[in-house]
Amino acid sequence: xxxxxxxxxxxxxxxxxxxxxxxxxxxxxxxxxxxxxxxxxxxxxxxxxxxxxxxxxxxxxxxxxxxxxxxxxxxxxxxxxxxxxxxxxxxxxxxxxxxxxxxxxxxxxxxxxxxxxxxxxxxxxxxxxxxxxxxxxxxxxxxxxxxxxxxxxxxxxxxxxxxxxxxxxxxxxxxxxxxxxxxxxxxxxxxxxxxxxxxxxxxxxxxxxxxxxxxxxxxxxxxxxxxxxxxxxxxxxxxxxxxxxxxxxxxxxxxxxxxxxxxxxxxxxxxxxxxxxxxxxxxxxxxxxxxxxxxxxxxxxxxxxxxxxxxxxxxxxxxxxxxxxxxxxxxxxxxxxxxxxxxxxxxxxxxxxxxxxxxxxxxxxxxxxxxxxxxxxxxxxxxxxxxxxxxxxxxxxxxxxxxxxxxxxxxxxxxxxxxxxxxxxxxxxxxxxxxxxxxxxxxxxxxxxxxxxxxxxxxxxxxxxxxxxxxxxxxxxxxxxxxxxxxxxxxxxxxxxxxxxxxxxxxxxxxxxxxxxxxxx
Amino acid sequence: xxxxxxxxxxxxxxxxxxxxxxxxxxxxxxxxxxxxxxxxxxxxxxxxxxxxxxxxxxxxxxxxxxxxxxxxxxxxxxxxxxxxxxxxxxxxxxxxxxxxxxxxxxxxxxxxxxxxxxxxxxxxxxxxxxxxxxxxxxxxxxxxxxxxxxxxxxxxxxxxxxxxxxxxx
Numbered sequence: 248x249x250x251x252x253x254x255x256x257x258x259x260x261x262x263x264x265x266x267x268x269x270x271x272x273x274x275x276x277x278x279x280x281x282x283x284x285x286x287x288x289x290x291x292x293x294x295x296x297x298x299x300x301x302x303x304x305x306x307x308x309x310x311x312x313x314x315x316x317x318x319x320x321x322x323x324x325x326x327x328x329x330x331x332x333x334x335x336x337x338x339x340x341x342x343x344x345x346x347x348x349x350x351x352x353x354x355x356x357x358x359x360x361x362x363x364x365x366x367x368x369x370x371x372x373x374x375x376x377x378x379x380x381x382x383x384x385x386x387x388x389x390x391x392x393x394x395x396x397x398x399x400x401x402x403x404x405x406x407x408x409x410x411x412x413x414x415x416x417x418x419x420x421x422x423x424x425x426x427x428x429x430x431x432x433x434x435x436x437x438x439x440x441x442x443x444x445x446x447x448x449x450x451x452x453x454x455x456x457x458x459x460x461x462x463x464x465x466x467x468x469x470x471x472x473x474x475x476x477x478x479x480x481x482x483x484x485x486x487x488x489x490x491x492x493x494x495x496x497x498x499x500x501x502x503x504x505x506x507x508x509x510x511x512x513x514x515x516x517x518x519x520x521x522x523x524x525x526x527x528x529x530x531x532x533x534x535x536x537x538x539x540x541x542x543x544x545x546x547x548x549x550x551x552x553x554x555x556x557x558x559x560x561x562x563x564x565x566x567x568x569x570x571x572x573x574x575x576x577x578x579x580x581x582x583x584x585x586x587x588x589x590x591x592x593x594x595x596x597x598x599x600x601x602x603x604x605x606x607x608x609x610x611x612x613x614x615x616x617x618x619x620x621x622x623x624x625x626x627x628x629x630x631x632x633x634x635x636x637x638x639x640x641x642x643x644x645x646x647x648x649x650x651x652x653x654x655x656x657x658x659x660x661x662x663x664x665x666x667x668x669x670x671x672x673x674x675x676x677x678x679x680x681x682x683x684x685x686x687x688x689x690x691x692x693x694x695x696x697x698x699x700x701x702x703x704x705x706x707x708x709x710x711x712x713x714x715x716x717x718x719x720x721x722x723x724x725x726x727x728x729x730x731x732x733x734x735x736x737x738x739x740x741x742x743x744x745x746x747x748x749x750x751x752x753x754x755x756x757x758x759x760x761x762x763x764x765x766x767x768x
Numbered sequence: 769x770x771x772x773x774x775x776x777x778x779x780x781x782x783x784x785x786x787x788x789x790x791x792x793x794x795x796x797x798x799x800x801x802x803x804x805x806x807x808x809x810x811x812x813x814x815x816x817x818x819x820x821x822x823x824x825x826x827x828x829x830x831x832x833x834x835x836x837x838x839x840x841x842x843x844x845x846x847x848x849x850x851x852x853x854x855x856x857x858x859x860x861x862x863x864x865x866x867x868x869x870x871x872x873x874x875x876x877x878x879x880x881x882x883x884x885x886x887x888x889x890x891x892x893x894x895x896x897x898x899x900x901x902x903x904x905x906x907x908x909x910x911x912x913x914x915x916x917x918x919x920x921x922x923x924x925x926x927x928x929x930x931x932x933x934x935x936x937x
Contacts, residue, residue: 506915533910536874549878554863554905556878577882577906580875593875595882595906598837598890621879637876643835644876665835667873681873710873726870731916759874 352396352487359746361398362486364391365426365451367409368402372435375442379471380434383444386475387430387482389519390493393740394483394720395747400426421451428457428486430478442466446478448485458485472521477767492715493518496763497722498537498546498563499738501525502756511758513537513548515563518715518740518762520752528566530559536580538713538761540587541673546761547571547581547590558592560607571605572612578603580623585631591615593623602636602653615653624668627651628675628695635659635669635678635695646680648695659697668711671695673764674718677743681710681723690723692743703745711758716765719743722751724758817857819932826853829913830888832926834871837883839891847888850930851895861933864889866906867913869922874908881906888928903933 352362366388369380391397402409406420413431421429432446447459458481464470473494480491501514510532516523530550537548544564549556558581561568571578571590581592584604591604602616602625616622618640625636632651637644646660646669660666664684671678675695682689682702688709693700704723712723721743726736736756741748751760814820822828827850830843839847854860866885868877885904893899914924 506912509910511910535878535908535910551907554903556905577878579878593879595879595886598883598886600879600882621876621883623879624873624875639835639876667876683871683873686871708870728917731918734917 359396359742359744361396362427363398363400363425364428364430364482364486365400365405365421365424366391366402366430367405367412367432369432369434369444369446370410370413372433375434375436376466377434379442379466380432380444382468382471383432383434383475383478384430386472386519387479390476390479391482393519393747393749394493395742396483396487400424416449416451418449418451418454421449426451428482430482436466437463440466444474444478446481448482458482469522472517473766476517476519480765480767489719490717490765491767492717492720492762492765494767495716495765497713497738497751498526498539498761498763499724499753499757500534500537500759501753502736502758509533511535513546513561514753514757516753518751523754526561526563526566528568530557530568536711536759538582539763540583541585541764542587545583545587547583547592549579549581558590560590571607572610574612580625582626584627585629591625591627591634593625602634613653615649616656618656622647626669626671626678628671629673630675633671633695635671637667637669637680639665646678646693646697659695660693660700661697662700670712670714672714672718672743673716676718679712679714679721681712690721690741701745703743704739704741704748709739711760713760713762715762722760722762724760726758817860817932822850822853822930822932826850828931829927829929831923832884832928834869834922834926835880836926837880837887839887843888844891847891848895851892851897854892854897854901861901861903863931863933864892864902864904865911865929865931866904867911867925867927867929868909869925870909870912870917871922872909877908878906881908884926884928888930 352359366384368384371377371380388399392399404424406423407417409431411417412429413433416429416431429449429451430446431449432444435443437443441463443461443463445459445461448457449455450457460478460481462474462477464474476493479493483489483491483493495518496515497518498513498515500511502509502511504510511534512529512532513526513534514523515526531552533551535549537546539546545560545562547558547560550559556577556579558571558578559568560571571581571592574594576594576596578592578594581590583590588608589604589606591602593600593602599619600621600623601614601618602622603612603614605612615634618638620638620640621644622636622638622640625634627634633648634651635646635648638647641658643665644667645658646666647656647658649656660680662682664682667681667683669678669680677692678695679690679692682691687705687707689702690704690709690712691700691702703721706725706727708726709723712721714721719742720740722738722740724736724738726734728734736758738751738753738757738760739748740751814824827846830839830846832838854862864885866881866883868881872880882904885906889902889904892902909925912925913927914921
């Protein structure tokens with residue numbers, strides 16, 4: 248157990264809560280911290296219940312506090328004419344603890360020793376359906392287990408009843424289970440018909456509250472799941488120091504039909520595979536390589552329209568989509584710039600493929616590479632100053648890095664085999680790639696200067712890494728041949744350390760995953 | 769090698785034509801065409817100047833090595849015949865589709881397929897086929913000709929296919 252940066256994190260949280268309104272402390276026993284509202288969950292997109300859209304929602308602070316005009320501006324919905332079917336949740340949050348937490352999972356290096364954690368069902372109160380609290384606890388449990396950083400304990404072994412623990416944990420009962428952390432809480436029916444979930448995270452051995460947040464949300468299954476992901480994010484951040492990545496979505500390509508006429512369509516789901524659906528009204532039945540905008544509910548992808556493979560942009564709230572432009576030749580391999588206002592992509596003109604960038608506000612296109620051979624798969628560094636891409640200008644495909652405006656290209660991959668599809672980490676520290684060598688495929692990472700190359704997954708055939716917004720987990724797809732003519736293609740999640748590889752359930756074959764930014768900022 | 773297979777196929781078809789089509793006068797024209805076409809026997813099933821005619825009597829595809837878009841001697845011979853055929857049917861427009869095997873990544877295969885299609889197109893143009901008659905597209909590895917995995921499959925999927933455009937397109 249280490250305490251890296253822990254006090255710094257606590258200070259950061261406290262400074263945020265200084266800007267927010269404290270609520271009266273409940274009359275509680277030892278360890279309880281007061282409730283406080285923090286500005287932590289103010290910029291959120293939340294999926295609407297009826298339309299399936301996302302919307303940025305107004306934050307309703309408890310006690311009738313309203314957001315400042317400046318805050319309101321950032322919370323206004325993006326799309327024109329967006330129907331206001333929005334989950335509204337209020338956040339009150341609770342209490343940054345005064346004490347230093349002793350319980351921390353180090354997820355950054357070496358072998359993770361998963362932290363034993365007891366997660367009790369949130370207890371129904373004031374007429375709330377008790378199954379809601381159980382469902383929330385189930386999702387939190389599965390998120391934390393799937394992260395590989397936690398070992399949720401079997402509730403059958405719990406000594407103290409969840410109801411009593413929600414009232415006041417009897418820490419001795421949790422210590423004997425060797426639970427390092429404990430999650431308790433309640434779900435209550437609000438007079439306006441919504442539900443309120445209050446959860447608290449406890450350090451069992453220090454007997455202190457580490458975190459607590461209160462959410463209000465509509466009594467709908469999709470909103471329970473999202474609240475659960477937000478709770479899991481808070482727990483993950485408190486105990487690992489890294490941002491959580493559970494309140495996120497993945498857009499991917501759902502595959503069906505025989506290979507010679509394979510149908511490939513855009514699909515979207517929560518990061519855990521829940522709420523899976525095919526997006527409506529697609530340009531064609533052959534769509535590839537979707538990618539999320541870093542800061543808006545938009546995706547960019549390539550679709551065939553007859554003999555015209557083109558790059559499209561689609562707003563996933565409104566469903567509105569349009570081609571990026573009408574260029575001669577094929578355009579493909581798009582990806583947003585970190586500012587969300589530029590798309591970088593490649594075009595094949597004649598024998599050569601080069602990299603271009605378009606400002607989506609004024610449609611001005613700039614050519615960034617002008618080299619013989621193939622230059623494709625561009626990906627910006629998160630600070631927007633560099634672009635990683637692949638090129639076979641030197642023979643086999645290798646990874647290069649150039650300045651964002653073009654120029655300054657230099658090769659960074661020098662290992663055996665060929666290197667494709669570089670994807671810069673949202674933390675900026677690593678570039679993920681697909682490598683081919685000796686008839687095998689590999690997912691690997693290297694530093695932006697090409698050093699520190701490390702393989703994290705291998706198989707025939709693995710491809711297409713995408714980063715979780717916290718930069719410590721990746722998703723990719725794996726196709727496995729079952730017989731000469733039958734294969735199975737699925738999405739897999741893995742820690743950047745190469746640990747905790749597991750399949751993300753999808754109803755059909757799935758490829759080309761793209762992870763959304765965090766929907767909780 | 770695949771061309772040899774196609775030739776065998778054409779041979780089988782030609783025999784079946786001889787057996788089944790003796791009374792059909794309509795065979796005469798295509799047999800005459802085939803005489804102009806390097807002596808390749810023609811099938812009665814294909815309308816002259818059609819996609820099927822190209823595929824059966826000329827060879828509609830050429831093959832490439834892994835990660836490569838260079839035209840082999842065999843590919844050039846097929847394209848020589850395609851150029852002659854295109855000159856015989858000047859109203860025909862074609863699309864050259866570039867394809868790859870499954871052993872590349874999505875983006876690289878898109879670009880590689882484009883380069884293969886362009887290599888075949890450039891060769892036809894050099895033989896005098898009007899550039900306006902040939903457009904190109906890449907399908908990457910998205911439309912395999914043969915299903916499955918292994919070199920026997922891959923070598924048939926690394927290809928450029930000449931497809932006759934529909935009238936009016």
